[in-house]
Amino acid sequence: MKVLLATALGSLGCAALAYLYWRTCWFYRNPTRTPPDTEGLVSPADGTVVYVKRVPPKEKVITIKKGVRAAVEDIARTDLESEKVLIGVFMSPFNVHYNRAPLSGIVRSIRDTPACGGNRCMGWMHLRTVLGLRPFQQNSLHLLQNQRKVTRIDGRFKSAPIHCYVVQIAARTVGGIDSYTEPGAFIPRSAIFGMIRIGSQVDLVVPWREDMRIQVHPGDRVKAGETVLID
Known part of the structure; x- marks a missing residue:
C-alpha cells in the first residue's frame, strides 16, 4: 500500500513539474526564425492551416454549422470591398x-474588439485538427464571438503597394492578446509584433x-x- 501511495504521489509530482515547466518555460519559447529569400507573405503564426479561401466581396464563406456562416468582415471586423x-x-x-509580421511595412492601425458574450472554447477546432476531421471550423463559434x-x-508585394x-x-x-508595436511604426517581415497566451x-x-x-x-x-x- 505504501509503495502504491509513494508511486501515486511521485507521478503527481512529476505531472505538476511538467505542467509548471510547460506553463512557465516551454510555452514562452521563442526560437529564431529566418524569413525565406523570396518576397512572399509569410505565416503570422505557428500551427495548422484550418481554411484557405479566395473570397468575393461580402460573400459569407466560412460555414460553422447548419444555418451559421461567417464572412471575412465578421472575422476581421472591417469592411473589405475588394476580392x-x-x-x-x-x-x-x-x-x-x-x-510575426507577414510582410515588411508600416503598422497603419491596431483595433481591439471585445468578445460578444464571453470567449467561446476552441476545443472543437483543436480536436478536429488533431484527428484530421474536415472542415476544421465546424462548430467553432469562436470565429464569430x-x-x-x-x-x-x-x-x-512584388514591388507594388499592398496591405494586409x-x-x-x-x-x-487566453490570458491576453499582447501587441509589441504601435500605429506608425515600421515592422520588418518575420519580426515579432505580438503574442496570444494559451x-x-x-x-x-x-x-x-x-x-x-x-x-x-x-x-x-x-x-x-x-x-x-502567398507567393
Missing part, C-alpha cells in the same frame, strides 16, 4: 505563440491580386515568419 484571400491558422497550446485584435500593415490584416483571436483560456487562432486577410499564388492548404503545418503562405 480577398483569407487564411486561418489554429495554434494549439503546444505551438510557439509569438506572432471571441475577443480579437486586428492589426493592419501597409507594405509592398492580421487577426489575433483569443480562446476562452491556445488561439491567427487569420491573415489580404486583397487578392492576379499575380498571387497561394502556397498552403488546410491541414498544412506552418511556422511563423518562415512558411510562405
Whole structure:
C-alpha cells in the first residue's frame, strides 16, 4: 500500500513539474526564425492551416454549422470591398505563440474588439485538427464571438503597394492578446509584433491580386515568419 501511495504521489509530482515547466518555460519559447529569400507573405503564426479561401466581396464563406456562416468582415471586423484571400491558422497550446509580421511595412492601425458574450472554447477546432476531421471550423463559434485584435500593415508585394490584416483571436483560456508595436511604426517581415497566451487562432486577410499564388492548404503545418503562405 505504501509503495502504491509513494508511486501515486511521485507521478503527481512529476505531472505538476511538467505542467509548471510547460506553463512557465516551454510555452514562452521563442526560437529564431529566418524569413525565406523570396518576397512572399509569410505565416503570422505557428500551427495548422484550418481554411484557405479566395473570397468575393461580402460573400459569407466560412460555414460553422447548419444555418451559421461567417464572412471575412465578421472575422476581421472591417469592411473589405475588394476580392480577398483569407487564411486561418489554429495554434494549439503546444505551438510557439509569438506572432510575426507577414510582410515588411508600416503598422497603419491596431483595433481591439471585445468578445460578444464571453470567449467561446476552441476545443472543437483543436480536436478536429488533431484527428484530421474536415472542415476544421465546424462548430467553432469562436470565429464569430471571441475577443480579437486586428492589426493592419501597409507594405509592398512584388514591388507594388499592398496591405494586409492580421487577426489575433483569443480562446476562452487566453490570458491576453499582447501587441509589441504601435500605429506608425515600421515592422520588418518575420519580426515579432505580438503574442496570444494559451491556445488561439491567427487569420491573415489580404486583397487578392492576379499575380498571387497561394502556397498552403488546410491541414498544412506552418511556422511563423518562415512558411510562405502567398507567393
